[in-house]
Amino acid sequence: MKTIIEKYGHKRVTVVEGGITRHRSIFNGLKVFAENEFSSHLLQKPEVVIIHDAVRPFVEEDIVSKVVMAAKEHGAAGAIRPLVSTVIASAADGCLDHSLERARYRASEMPQAFLFDIIYEAYQQCTDYDLDYGTECLHLALKYCKTNAKLVEGTADLWKVTYKRDLYAAESIIKDNLSQQVCVITNVKETLAQVGFLLPESLKSQIKVEAISISLSKNDSCLQNIFSGQCYNFVCVNDKRWAIQETQELVDMLEKLNIPLLCPVVLILVHLDIPENNSFSIGMEDLTTIKKFARETKKKNILVYGLLIQCKDPLLLQETVNSAAALIMALIKDRNPELIGQLLVA
Known part of the structure; x- marks a missing residue:
């Protein structure tokens, strides 16, 4: 990562070692702004922090701006997209148990933004189970800080590069x-x-x-x-x-x-x-x-x-x-x- 930063001349970038799970990695990033153990490169605490996935490389500046402005007003905000497939639950015997009404649900995407104090407090209160098995940051803000996130309609370019075939689409x-x-x-x-x-x-x-x-x-x-x-x-x-x-x-x-x-x-x-x-x-x-x-x-x-x-x-x-x-x-x-x-x- 440091080699990439040096090669492309990026400024104002601090590299933080990630954790073994998504939430532990995010928590490590947040600690850099607040905890003394990171005092060697302690950064100024921001009003709003943005969380994004590297596997969504085509995010536009406009959606980032909308999410940040919504987070300033509501405390938390995240991009969403309509579901393209119906979500179903299977029973213990492998048969269909029930399905969700697709029109009522949305896919949670990135970027997401939070008032720093809210998301940091949420991570401080997290259990090990949350940190090891959780995936949704907006849920942590709701669960531990009673902050209802504003949902912002995202664009089609927020899809994830997940499988090998996605690399060809990205190219x-x-x-x-x-x-x-x-x-x-x-x-x-x-x-x-x-x-x-x-x-x-x-x-x-x-x-x-x-x-x-x-x-x-x-x-x-x-x-x-x-x-x-x-x-x-x-x-x-x-x-x-x-x-x-x-x-x-x-x-x-x-x-x-x-x-x-x-x-x-x-x-x-x-x-x-x-x-x-x-x-x-x-x-x-x-x-x-x-x-x-x-x-x-x-x-x-x-x-x-x-x-x-x-x-x-x-x-x-x-x-x-x-x-x-x-x-x-x-x-x-x-x-x-x-x-x-x-x-x-x-």
Whole structure:
């Protein structure tokens, strides 16, 4: 845990050793704010404490805020969701005993929030049985402090990563979240600017597009604004031979701002083989260069792909650009590290 905190530069984080059960772990966390045995890193006691599960990684800030505000007013609050399955009880012989009316019940989710004094007092009064076998914090506040928790309707993204198959669903959600925006950077001659216009327009039907049509080195402030919005996808259109030097500038900017630190960045280098581009040429040396560049940037969590827009017939340019946009979207959504350094042709 300490390695993760150091790697990602998290601040104001204190690691506390957990217990053998959920409630014992939570109690250990609460003690850090109140008990002298933890005086080596005693923290300032908060008005409200939030309890959350790491296995619910997609919680939105809005639901956290709602739960905290409800806890301030009522003393305790927790997110809930409708039951998706009917709950039944079985008899000793393994047969159905009774079932619950699903409409009357809700699934208790996280996050939950409490006035610190209430939840701490509840844990102080807990029995060993509570600490070893209990699962519901809201129930402890009710049982020991007579605090009726306010129930806040949660969102669908509060589901738990419980089984192995859930990891694939989580990966899909993360990739989808990273595929909401792309920055298209063009630095081409006026005669080739049509591609620089058509490509962003073709992409706009599938993804939010920020288009920049001047040199990276001259557009620092614009890129800074895009980076602050946590954009993880970049398309560089250039009529030079792969423009590795300018692309390296972008990589350096990404590194400086720690953009690739949390999630892999997709960087697609687009080369133009169209009638107006008389400077077009490609050989084994070029392919070797981009593969080497891609291997180096992969170490920095930046995935580099090559894309060749090849169109000798001007009448087919729009169709070719549409194909290029489809390939770009596939690379962004899949984020496959095995394809880095490859040259795809539209």
